[in-house]
Amino acid sequence: MANPLRLPMVPRALRNLVSRPATRRYPYEIRPRFEGARGTIEFDVETCNYCMLCMRRCPAAAITVVREDRIWSIEHLTCIGCNVCVEVCNKNSLSMAKESKPVHTHAEVGPQGQRPGHEEWHGPDPAIAAAAKAAAAAT
Amino acid sequence: MKRTIIPFGPQHPVLPEPLVLDLILEDERVVDAVPTIGYIHRGLEMMVERVEYTEMGFVAERICGICSFMHGMGYCVSLEAIMNVEVPERARWLRIIWAEISRVQSHLLWLGLGADAFGFENLFMHCWRMREEILDIFEKTTGGRIIHSVNRIGGVKRDVSDAELAAIVVKLEELGKAFEKTANVFGKDPSIRHRLSGVGVLSADDARAVDAVGPMARASGVVMDTRLSGTYGYDQVDFEPVTETAGDCLARVVVRMREVQQSIGLVRQAVEKMPKGEGMPLENKPRGNPVGETYTRLEQPRGEVLYYVKANGTKNLERFRARTPTFANIPAMIKLVRGCDLADVPNIILTIDPCISCTER
Ligand code: SF4
Numbered sequence: 001m002a003n004p005l006r007l008p009m010v011p012r013a014l015r016n017l018v019s020r021p022a023t024r025r026y027p028y029e030i031r032p033r034f035e036g037a038r039g040t041i042e043f044d045v046e047t048c049n050y051c052m053l054c055m056r057r058c059p060a061a062a063i064t065v066v067r068e069d070r071i072w073s074i075e076h077l078t079c080i081g082c083n084v085c086v087e088v089c090n091k092n093s094l095s096m097a098k099e100s101k102p103v104h105t106h107a108e109v110g111p112q113g114q115r116p117g118h119e120e121w122h123g124p125d126p127a128i129a130a131a132a133k134a135a136a137a138a139t
Numbered sequence: 140m141k142r143t144i145i146p147f148g149p150q151h152p153v154l155p156e157p158l159v160l161d162l163i164l165e166d167e168r169v170v171d172a173v174p175t176i177g178y179i180h181r182g183l184e185m186m187v188e189r190v191e192y193t194e195m196g197f198v199a200e201r202i203c204g205i206c207s208f209m210h211g212m213g214y215c216v217s218l219e220a221i222m223n224v225e226v227p228e229r230a231r232w233l234r235i236i237w238a239e240i241s242r243v244q245s246h247l248l249w250l251g252l253g254a255d256a257f258g259f260e261n262l263f264m265h266c267w268r269m270r271e272e273i274l275d276i277f278e279k280t281t282g283g284r285i286i287h288s289v290n291r292i293g294g295v296k297r298d299v300s301d302a303e304l305a306a307i308v309v310k311l312e313e314l315g316k317a318f319e320k321t322a323n324v325f326g327k328d329p330s331i332r333h334r335l336s337g338v339g340v341l342s343a344d345d346a347r348a349v350d351a352v353g354p355m356a357r358a359s360g361v362v363m364d365t366r367l368s369g370t371y372g373y374d375q376v377d378f379e380p381v382t383e384t385a386g387d388c389l390a391r392v393v394v395r396m397r398e399v400q401q402s403i404g405l406v407r408q409a410v411e412k413m414p415k416g417e418g419m420p421l422e423n424k425p426r427g428n429p430v431g432e433t434y435t436r437l438e439q440p441r442g443e444v445l446y447y448v449k450a451n452g453t454k455n456l457e458r459f460r461a462r463t464p465t466f467a468n469i470p471a472m473i474k475l476v477r478g479c480d481l482a483d484v485p486n487i488i489l490t491i492d493p494c495i496s497c498t499e500r
């Protein structure tokens with residue numbers, strides 16, 4: 001029978017009794033995510049020209065773009081955060097935020113009804129936008 | 140004597156992976172084992188028909204959550220070979236650095252699971268605490284903790300500044316020092332020795348006969364390491380494959396412990412030898428669609444992995460196949476389980492470091 005005081009893990013185990021825990025007290029203390037971590041895709045409806053490149057290159061088919069109706073939508077629960085869409089967008093309409101929602105409980109209305117994680121933007125109709133621009137230029 | 144069949148798995152006592160074995164027992168002794176694979180088959184290889192070759196790398200990464208960096212790298216290296224793309228030098232070194240850090244991560248994870256398997260919870264916690272710091276390094280440098288998504292065909296997507304690389308080396312060396320104390324426990328604790336030494340002995344001849352790969356073969360004294368072939372920049376770093384001669388469960392633990400230190404050394408060497416500076420080229424974009432076929436071998440934490448890629452000039456590959464190290468080690472595992480006690484089965488299975496997600500893809 002080995003002497004328990006000479007077991008190699010005993011000093012460490014005794015130290016564990018008095019030392020601080022190695023983990024954080026999670027819900028009260030949250031480590032911010034590091035700079036450059038991949039979280040959620042963010043979309044800027046002002047600059048997008050609905051070229052559909054992001055939709056074609058997305059490996060998870062998370063993005064749907066309808067050019068005629070000026071709709072850009074993403075399924076956040078399908079997105080795998082690979083950053084490809086951000087790289088391919090020529091208009092810099094997309095960016096990767098480092099934070100991500102831990103859960104999508106809120107069901108937003110999507111094309112197929114209520115769905116969590118679905119987010120959709122409606123760009124201005126090109127004719128209306130042009131008219132508004134012309135009106136702004138006239139005044 | 141009457142034989143009993145005990146179904147072992149898909150819920151493994153320690154491993155959160157659906158490994159299935161039918162153990163045929165005579166009294167307490169295992170006389171044979173019949174493996175069944177297919178519980179976690181996801182058909183990732185078939186996805187080449189639907190996913191374009193430029194995006195397939197992200198699918199390949201998801202073959203396994205522990206060797207994800209190397210799977211992505213293996214896919215990109217295969218496509219680079221087919222399309223004759225030269226990878227910029229700094230990108231090649233960055234790949235080596237990330238690959239070696241993921242080896243440290245994988246071995247720490249496994250050592251923790253191993254400790255858990257023989258009932259040493261405290262040691263399990265310590266190994267995983269160290270692994271957590273490595274995951275932080277990954278999150279800082281690649282943007283993801285488990286799935287890194289930095290490999291692209293022709294290079295890597297992110298650069299790591301020289302100052303940050305130096306800080307990583309310092310951090311890893313500190314970790315290596317702290318790990319030595321933990322390694323001491325694995326090597327010296329009498330209960331661990333009692334549980335592991337002399338159990339599941341694979342001789343060098345047997346290891347060659349059943350084609351064991353990776354730490355499994357090296358623990359039996361077979362010098363076998365794909366990195367020795369010097370591809371992907373490994374010819375520019377100095378290292379000796381870690382080998383042990385005993386071939387038992389303890390030797391397999393010791394090989395992995397020493398490989399943790401070796402990989403930390405390799406990261407240091409790579410950081411010293413890589414070209415320095417900001418804004419160096421990291422990616423050469425491939426042109427056109429790939430035509431041709433190729434085999435690629437890489438040394439993953441668990442052993443040699445083999446990729447076969449066949450491309451026919453369209454956007455979708457014709458065939459993508461990965462032969463993962465666990466698949467190659469299953470015959471060795473069956474050989475070891477035969478003749479051992481039922482109580483030793485979980486330990487023996489665990490020391491091959493099985494990754495069923497890899498095996499069944
Ligand atoms: S987000 Fe960018 S890539 Fe996608 S449709 Fe708009 S402009 Fe094109």
Ligand code: SF4
Binds near residue numbers: 057060079
């Ligand atoms: S990050 Fe990747 S998966 Fe997510 S929307 Fe962009 S391309 Fe698709």
